[in-house]
Each structure stands twice: as structure tokens, then as C-alpha cells.
Amino acid sequence: MRLLLVEDDTMIGESVLDLLRDEGYAVDWVKDGDIALSVLETEQYDLILLDLGLPKCDGLTVLRTLRDRKSQTPVLVATARDAIAQRIEGLDTGADDYIVKPYDLGEMLARIRSLLRRSVGRAEPVYEFCGVSIDPATREVKVDGQAVVVSAREWAILEMLLARPGTVLSRKQLEERLYSWKDGVSSNAVEVHIHSLRKKIGAELIQNVRGVGYMVSKGIS
């Protein structure tokens, strides 16, 4: 899952960046509204973590512009501005959730998970499909009730595929959501992870659609 962090405070930014990366998210960090908008024009993100008090172009303007472009990307506003009117304005401008600084990291991560879950049209916290269940909160993968240890990247691929069974994701799409700018991506990195995943959870779950990409087939039972 790839996140965009928009935060002008250096100290907060670097801590959040590291903490989110530790959680296995691919995170890019921009420090002002103008850059955020230009980045959002070209890159795809699964979620945007937005501060409101930004230089050059404030957070609400970023949000408004983003929604004017008909972007569906979930936006979690994380700000120190806590007045009720500001929260209402933020949510009405198109934010999906609003969290006030100083926030608890656990709470913020839970909100991120909830937004990601909802954005793929799911309500249940644990995804289960054909005997394979994954829990985004604990990052546990179970195959027929047996816990399986997977790497962070393998987990991310599995999560993306299991979230929307029947949807084919191309290698490029997977790569984009797997890596932030700082990560160098080797040409067959996705294949390597998928190969490793198949060994751990069984070869038949993840299907290769030749020339298109990968999917978890709905048809399997």
C-alpha cells in the first residue's frame, strides 16, 4: 500500500515517515501543498495523510483541488487545528477522516487501515478467501488456521490481491503501490515476491493472467 504524507513540520514528518515504513507501507513525503498537488497529478496513492497548515497552498485547497479532479483516493486529515468548525469544513471539503494532533500513533494506524479497508469496499477487518486469511491490524497470515510468516513486501502483495478478489493487478500497478521513490525497484522484484508467496500459501491462490498481471480468482472454492 502506497501512502502520501503531506506534512511541513520536519520533526513530525520524519518520525511519521519512519513509523509508517516500519508498518510496511510505501510512503512518500512532501512538505508543501504545491508539490503535493503536482505529485498527485502523476502518481497513484492508496491514501493521503494530509496536514492542513501547509505553506504555499494550504491543506484544504489541496483537498478541494484533489476532489475537483474527481480523485477517489481516501484522505486522512491529521492536523493541530481542532475547532469543530474546522473539522466540519475539513470533512465537508472531502476528507474521509480527521485526526487531531498530537495523536496516538496506534489510533492513526487503525484509522489508516479502516480507510484502506473501506476504499476497497470491505467492512470486515480480516480478509478471508479460500482458507487464506489476513489480518491487516496484526499482519498475520493464516492458511487453513496455520500461521504463515511472510515478508513485508509479500504481505503487501497478498493484501492487495486478497482485498479485491477477481481484480487483475498488473505488475506495474503492484510495483507502484509497493515502492516509494526512495526504493530502487529491480525489474523482476514482483515476480520474486509472488514466487515466494506461492511457496508459502499454496500455488493455486494467486493466478497469473498471462500478459496482464495477477489476480486471486473468485472462481476457486
Add this chain to the structure above:
Amino acid sequence: MRQRVAYSLRARLLLLLFAAVVITACIQSFIAYRTALDETNEIFDYQMRQMALSLRPGLNADGYGSNGFRQDEDESFEFIVQVSTSNHKLLFQSTPGTGLPQREDTGFSLFEVQGTTYKLYTLRHGKQLIQVAQDRAARRTLARNLAFRTTIPIMVMVTLLLFLVWWVVTSSLAPVNRVQRQISTRKAESLDEVDTKGLPTEVRPLVAEINLLLRRMRQAFEAQKNFVADAAHELRSPLSALKLQVEQLRRSGTEKDREIAILRLGTGIDRATRLVEQLLVLARQQANSDLHSNAQPIEINRLCLIAFKDVYPLAQQKNIDMGLIQSDECYVMGQEEALRIMLRNILDNSVKYSPENSKIDLSVILNGRSVDLLVEDSGPGIPDSDFGRVMDRFYRIPGNPASGSGLGLSIVRTIADLHAAKIEIKKSATLGGLAVRVTFEAYRLLTSPTKVPNQPGLET
């Protein structure tokens, strides 16, 4: 203590104008009455004289009325006419039985008969004594009636005038009443301006002043609201950072991660500490309103040198060329500690926001009666649109990476205000960055202190 009674302008105007009109009318009526009375008297007198004169040819010197005066007339005449000879022989009497005293002195006189006072006119014509008398009471009543009638138009006019005064006063004050209603019926929290349309020029300045006050209050409220929002942001951000940094420390698995986390936590605590310190300085300086009780002459050039030396190491770290261009010996009245904080903040700001290898110039200039402290830098400066805001609390130059508290220039302004000094912030003409100029009133020492040679350059 007697409380001043609030009065209504309208009531006061009406009362005074009414009183003026009524008093004037009374005086006028009285004068008219008196004049009319006197005139009537004169007319009556004239009548009596004319009557007496007209009787002269009508009677013989020794005969009774041949011209057929009807003596048996029963009516009671107001006038009594009597003609007699010089030897008191009655020649003619208009009202028999009412004899007039045959006096020798001619002209007007009074006499009384049967309880009635008469006014008598006596005329001597040859041997005849012609006398005309008139009942004084009847004469007076007539005169009064006449005089009174002359005052009636005045009374009518007065009534009209009173009504007119009432109408003029009420309609003139109507716009004032409208403003009063407009103000009294508004909501308590409303700071909207009062409509000045149709107001007379006397009231307009007052309402304009009220509007100005309302506008200033609105601005103050807005500034306060902005401040609260900014304060929320500025106070929470360091705390958010600390919380996240602690979380990071807690989650760090390796020794290296832990070291990074501890380092970050340290800078986070420094930042929060600095913010708290600056807030305290600001609060203390804002509460410090009694400058005059403990102000003393401060040798400001010496203080500048101290501040300069304090900041110099920081400038060196960034390889900033910092120099003292001019240092005139001069004094200002003030508090040393406050002025030191002010200088420190100006210089700190310059160093903080100037890039590496830039230049900062400090000058202390004595301009006759004023002292200028001038700090110029070759840094990025601030956008023109922000010159007005730069001294607001928590204002920070957009996009500036330096993590200041945003309070530095607010502190500078507070201290400058305390010393009645002027601050001017603009683009530096010589270095291209920001120029901060603080202008104090120079203090002249009565006795010249021991002559100090001009400060030498900085010793580092």
C-alpha cells in the same frame, strides 16, 4: 454624591425652546398691553379735549343752550360735560345732578363724586369754563379690553410657534433616534457597522467613530481567533513530534534505530523548550507595563555589542559574514534585560533565516534626537505581502525550513512598544534581504560620562 442625571437632548431642546418662546411671548404681550393701554389713555384724553374744544362756539356767554341739547336724556353717559361762566354760573350740564367741581386750574385732573372716580378735563375759553369728565373705571375697562385684544394674535402665534419647535426638534433628531434604535436592537455579539446614511453632519462623526471602533474590535476579535487557531497549531506540533518520537524510540529494535530515535527526541525536546521559553518571555514582556518605574539610561551600543558577541558563534557555524558597521555611543531610557532580549531576538532571527555564506550587518546610529538600531541581512527576505503580518504571533515565513517558535518578532515588537520605539521592517537596500530598524528616542545624559572611545571592531 449627587448622581448626574442623564438627559435627553430632545427633551432638553424642547424644554429650553418652549421656555424661551413662552418667556419672549409674555414679555412681548406685557409690552404690547402696556403700550396699548397708554395709547388708549392718550386717545381718550384726546377725545375729551376735542369734545371740550368743540363745545366752545356752541354756547352764549350768558344763555342756556340754544342749540337744543336734550337734557332729559335718561341714559347714563360715560362722559359728563359741563359749561359754566367764570362766576360759577352753570351754563350747561350734560348730566343734571352730577355737578362737576368748577376748578380754576385747567388741564387734566381727578375728582371723586358719589364713590366714582372721574377724570376731568377743564378748558377755559374766554369767560366760559368748559369741563369734560369721564368715569375712570369705565375708561380703564375699555382701555384694558383694547390692550388685551392686541395680545391675542401673539398668543395664537406662540401656540403655533411651540408646535413648530416641537416638530422641528423631533424631526431633526429622528436620525439620531434611528441610530439609537439600530444599536439597541442589534445582537450583543454583532459588530456590524451602523448605517450613516441620512445622518446630520453633527452626528455623523460620532457614528463614524463608533463604526471605527466596531471595525477595530472586529479586527481584534479576528486577530484573537487567528491567534487561538495558530496557537493550537504551534503548541501541538512540538507535542505531536515528541509523541511520535517517543513512539519511535519505543519501537526501535536495533541499537542504531534507538540512537536515531534518541537524537530526534532530544531535538524535539529542545524545540518544545524553546517554544515554552519564548512564550514565557513574550508573556512576561507583555505584562511588563510599568517601564517608567525601573527605566534607566542604557548604553545601547554596548548592549548591541554584547548581543552581537552572543550570536556571533551561531553565525560562524553557518559561515555568515556578520559585522558591526557603525556603533555610535548613545543612550536610551529603558530596561536593560528587555532590550537585550529584543536585540538577541532580532539577531537570532537574522542568523536563523539567512542561508550559509550570507552577510549580516548591524549598525547603531545616533541621528540627533533618535537612535536607530539597524540589522540587515542578505537572506531571502519575506514576501512583500507579508510585511504587515511578520510581527504577528506565530507568523512564520511560508516554506521556511527553519523551525523557529514564530514568536521572535512578536517579542521584539512588544519590547519596542514598551520603550515607545518604532519598528520598521522592509527589504534591505544594501544587502537585498531583510532590514529591521528599531528607532528609539535618544536619551541625553546631563553630565557626560567618562569618554569612551568608539567601540572597536568585534573581538572574537
